[in-house]
Amino acid sequence: xxxxxxxxxxxxxKYRKLTTSEIPTCLALKGVKxxxxxxxxxxxxxxxxxxxxxxxxxxxxxxDNSTHKRHLxxxxxxxxxxxxxxxxxxMTKLVNGSSNLAQIFYARKLFxxxxxxxxxxxxxxxxxxxxxNMFRDTIDMYRWMRWTGVHPDGFTFPYVLKACTExxxxxxxxxxxxxxxxxxxxxxxxVQNGLVALYAKCGRVSVAKVVFDGLYHRTIVSWTxxxxxYAQNGESMEALRMFSxxxxxxVKPDWIALVSILRAYTDVDDLEQGRSLHGCIIKMxxxxxxxxxxxxxALYAKCGxxxxxxxxxxxxxTPNVIMWNAMISGxxxxxxxxEAVHLFHDMISRNIKPDSVTVRSAVxxxxxxxxxxxxxxxxDYVSNSNFGSCIFVNTxxxxxxxxxxxxxxxxxxxxxxxxxxxxxWSAMIMGYGLHGQGWEAINLYAAMKQTSVFPNDVTFVGLxxxxxxxxxxxxxxxxxxxxxxxxxxPRNEHYSCVVDLLGRxxxxxxxxxxxxxxxxxxxxxxxxxxxxxxxxxxxVTLGEYAAKKLFSLDPYNTGHYVQLSNLYASSRxxxxxxxxxxxxxxxxxxxxxxxSVIEINGKLQAFHVGDNSHPMTNEIFNELQILExxxxxxxxxxxxxxxxxxxxxxxxxxxxxxxxxxxAVAYGLISTAPGTTLRITKNLRACVNCHSAIxxxxxxxxxxxxVRDANRFxxxxxxxxxxxxxx
DNA sequence: CTAGGGTTAG
Numbered sequence: 081x082x083x084x085x086x087x088x089x090x091x092x093x094k095y096r097k098l099t100t101s102e103i104p105t106c107l108a109l110k111g112v113k114x115x116x117x118x119x120x121x122x123x124x125x126x127x128x129x130x131x132x133x134x135x136x137x138x139x140x141x142x143x144d145n146s147t148h149k150r151h152l153x154x155x156x157x158x159x160x161x162x163x164x165x166x167x168x169x170x171m172t173k174l175v176n177g178s179s180n181l182a183q184i185f186y187a188r189k190l191f192x193x194x195x196x197x198x199x200x201x202x203x204x205x206x207x208x209x210x211x212x213n214m215f216r217d218t219i220d221m222y223r224w225m226r227w228t229g230v231h232p233d234g235f236t237f238p239y240v241l242k243a244c245t246e247x248x249x250x251x252x253x254x255x256x257x258x259x260x261x262x263x264x265x266x267x268x269x270x271v272q273n274g275l276v277a278l279y280a281k282c283g284r285v286s287v288a289k290v291v292f293d294g295l296y297h298r299t300i301v302s303w304t305x306x307x308x309x310y311a312q313n314g315e316s317m318e319a320l321r322m323f324s325x326x327x328x329x330x331v332k333p334d335w336i337a338l339v340s341i342l343r344a345y346t347d348v349d350d351l352e353q354g355r356s357l358h359g360c361i362i363k364m365x366x367x368x369x370x371x372x373x374x375x376x377x378a379l380y381a382k383c384g385x386x387x388x389x390x391x392x393x394x395x396x397x398t399p400n401v402i403m404w405n406a407m408i409s410g411x412x413x414x415x416x417x418x419e420a421v422h423l424f425h426d427m428i429s430r431n432i433k434p435d436s437v438t439v440r441s442a443v444x445x446x447x448x449x450x451x452x453x454x455x456x457x458x459x460d461y462v463s464n465s466n467f468g469s470c471i472f473v474n475t476x477x478x479x480x481x482x483x484x485x486x487x488x489x490x491x492x493x494x495x496x497x498x499x500x501x502x503x504x505w506s507a508m509i510m511g512y513g514l515h516g517q518g519w520e521a522i523n524l525y526a527a528m529k530q531t532s533v534f535p536n537d538v539t540f541v542g543l544x545x546x547x548x549x550x551x552x553x554x555x556x557x558x559x560x561x562x563x564x565x566x567x568x569x570p571r572n573e574h575y576s577c578v579v580d581l582l583g584r585x586x587x588x589x590x591x592x593x594x595x596x597x598x599x600x601x602x603x604x605x606x607x608x609x610x611x612x613x614x615x616x617x618x619x620v621t622l623g624e625y626a627a628k629k630l631f632s633l634d635p636y637n638t639g640h641y642v643q644l645s646n647l648y649a650s651s652r653x654x655x656x657x658x659x660x661x662x663x664x665x666x667x668x669x670x671x672x673x674x675x676s677v678i679e680i681n682g683k684l685q686a687f688h689v690g691d692n693s694h695p696m697t698n699e700i701f702n703e704l705q706i707l708e709x710x711x712x713x714x715x716x717x718x719x720x721x722x723x724x725x726x727x728x729x730x731x732x733x734x735x736x737x738x739x740x741x742x743x744a745v746a747y748g749l750i751s752t753a754p755g756t757t758l759r760i761t762k763n764l765r766a767c768v769n770c771h772s773a774i775x776x777x778x779x780x781x782x783x784x785x786x787v788r789d790a791n792r793f794x795x796x797x798x799x800x801x802x803x804x805x806x807x
Numbered sequence: 808c809t810a811g812g813g814t815t816a817g
Contacts, residue, residue, distance in 0.1 A: 172808090176808070200808080203808065203809090204808075207808065207809085234809075235808060235809050236809090237809085238809045238810055239808095239809075241810085242809095242810085269810080270809050270810050271809090271810085272810095273810045273811070274809085274810055274811095276810095276811090277810070277811060299810090299811090300811080301810050301811045302810090302811080303811085304810095304811040304812070305810080305811050306811095307811090307812095308811070308812060308813095311812095334811090335812085336811055336812045336813095337811075337812080338812085339811095339812040339813055340811080340812055340813085342812095342813085343812080343813070371812070371813060372812095372813090374813055374814075375812080375813055375814095377813095377814095378813070378814070401814080402813055402814045403813090403814080404814085405813090405814035405815080406813075406814050407814090408814085409814065409815075410814095435814085436815085436816095437814050437815050437816095438814080440814095440815065440816055441814080441815080441816095443816080444816075470816095471816080472815075472816045473816075474816085475816040475817060476816040476817090477816090478816090478817085479816070479817065480816095502817085503816065503817045504816085504817075505817090506817045507816075507817045508817090509817085510817060511817095536817095538817050539817085541817085542817075
């Protein structure tokens with residue numbers, strides 16, 4: 081609207097330029113603080129550029145070209161001088177300009193000085209708050225707008241919905257949804273797409289789907305919203321199903337849609353489909369899209385192809401934080417924890433600012449490495465960073481300390497956090513479970529219930545695990561049945577804990593009956609628990625049954641074959657052991673190579689079975705022989721039954737004493753001062769023989785030896801182990 | 808003046 085303001089404003093009647101000296105006078109007249117002379121020169125310059133000072137669009141373009149708050153100040157003063165402070169179009173422009181320069185409080189001041197804001201002005205201030213991530217204020221302004229009787233329009237709601245999305249407030253979202261319908265925007269494409277994304281982000285994909293289904297015209301944005309909604313809520317298969325529906329509807333994906341679809345493939349580890357999508361991306365000429373490159377990096381890294389992922393990372397000139405995160409977490413998740421930590425250090429030394437996700441991934445990598453020294457370094461790093469009070473990072477720290485062998489340090493991190501959510505409590509409970517401190521876990525759970533934090537499914541996985549590791553059959557059984565009090569549906573993990581609990585304690589029949597009564601299809605973990613219980617109690621028939629299930633559900637997992645073979649070996653069924661060996665060869669499987677890592681003075685040293693590559697190998701084997709002799713002297717008899725192959729007795733014995741954890745112990749003993757605690761990490765589960773041997777060694781050499789195996793920790797001391805031979 | 812994505816602790 082171009083109203084003629086010349087008649088209203090005596091100063092501009094002659095199209096006269098303001099001189100620099102005049103400006104302060106005019107401002108003083110209107111009571112506006114004069115900023116600085118350079119601004120005046122700027123204004124002067126701008127006005128000189130175009131002497132035809134006659135329309136809103138002139139001032140609009142001045143505002144659009146402003147790059148500093150003082151420019152806006154100048155223009156504002158000028159508008160005041162001209163009596164244009166009630167020109168809605170220009171004042172709205174000014175508010176927009178302020179918010180673009182992140183001058184949110186200035187925008188608000190302008191807004192407050194404007195008496196009768198129309199919907200455009202309201203949208204401008206709402207947008208300002210939303211763009212500056214002040215979502216509570218966004219909602220407050222929207223409420224105030226409604227209260228003054230101004231009707232929101234189709235431009236208002238996307239910002240309000242964005243705010244709801246960020247606030248993750250489902251109740252509020254429903255309220256706004258109702259208002260959207262009442263104001264008549266029930267079929268506005270922008271608003272509806274916003275609603276789909278909003279419900280999806282609040283974790284209510286089913287509601288999002290209802291809105292999506294009601295859409296009259298589905299754009300690529302609608303499809304992306306619903307696909308990413310499923311992907312973000314862990315329903316990757318459903319996301320991919322929507323993707324195929326989208327293709328049937330002949331909607332061509334753009335790069336943002338592809339990012340969501342890649343994420344779904346990444347989550348289900350579908351490297352093949354991911355690769356073929358990669359091919360499509362190249363065909364579409366989108367391979368230079370850096371954000372797609374990040375998704376591809378995450379995909380290849382998650383699927384174990386870290387080299388390919390790294391090549392994407394390396395080809396990017398200036399990777400952003402998210403790319404760093406994808407690479408670091410990719411390494412961390414795939415047994416390349418060292419590279420992950422290395423890359424993290426690299427990032428710091430190159431002065432690239434990590435965010436909380438980076439730190440979380442680095443902490444996760446440290447947890448995998450198991451080095452207590454590194455763990456403490458990470459803890460220090462976090463304390464000196466901005467993430468010291470970040471609940472996500474602190475939870476990762478608790479998990480890390482527990483996995484690095486120090487449940488005490490984990491507890492210290494836990495105690496220094498005053499605001500604990502269910503995830504943090506669960507992490508601590510898990511930590512106790514890992515160290516076989518079942519009662520501490522249960523007591524902590526009791527303390528948690530005293531606060532207003534409610535347990536969830538993961539809390540119970542932690543608790544049941546803790547009961548398993550401490551042999552607390554009755555307590556575990558009770559806890560399992562208390563899940564329904566919290567309306568938590570047990571998952572396979574919970575069922576397998578119970579099977580483990582019953583099975584280990586020797587109640588194989590009950591364990592079996594329990595499986596038969598399961599309301600869901602028993603998965604790998606359940607049959608795996610049954611098989612390992614059968615191995616302990618040498619129950620061949622039932623074990624074979626469990627193994628058969630496992631081979632059909634998870635045919636390429638070497639662990640199951642080894643378990644069955646060990647079960648046969650324990651029953652001296654050597655022909656069946658041989659048969660398993662043939663079966664594995666036919667299927668192209670090799671027994672996972674065992675290795676152990678020991679930390680000496682903060683440095684990690686890895687050993688595999690019979691490893692003689694270390695420079696000190698002579699000394700190590702000498703120590704091994706001494707230990708062997710001393711063990712024999714006190715009457716130690718090796719358990720030979722857990723050897724995979726049917727070797728002759730001598731060979732078996734030799735193999736056992738050269739197991740990687742034994743070599744690591746020997747190396748640790750000769751490399752550290754007497755009395756030093758040894759910390760060892762093993763990739764597989766502790767074998768029966770080494771477990772008994774290390775118990776005795778701890779007594780012979782008067783050392784505490786802490787071994788982390790694939791499942792839990794063993795604290796060996798004075799001839800005993802914290803797991804009380806229960807693992 | 809409007810909307811969709813990626814990295815992500817137990």
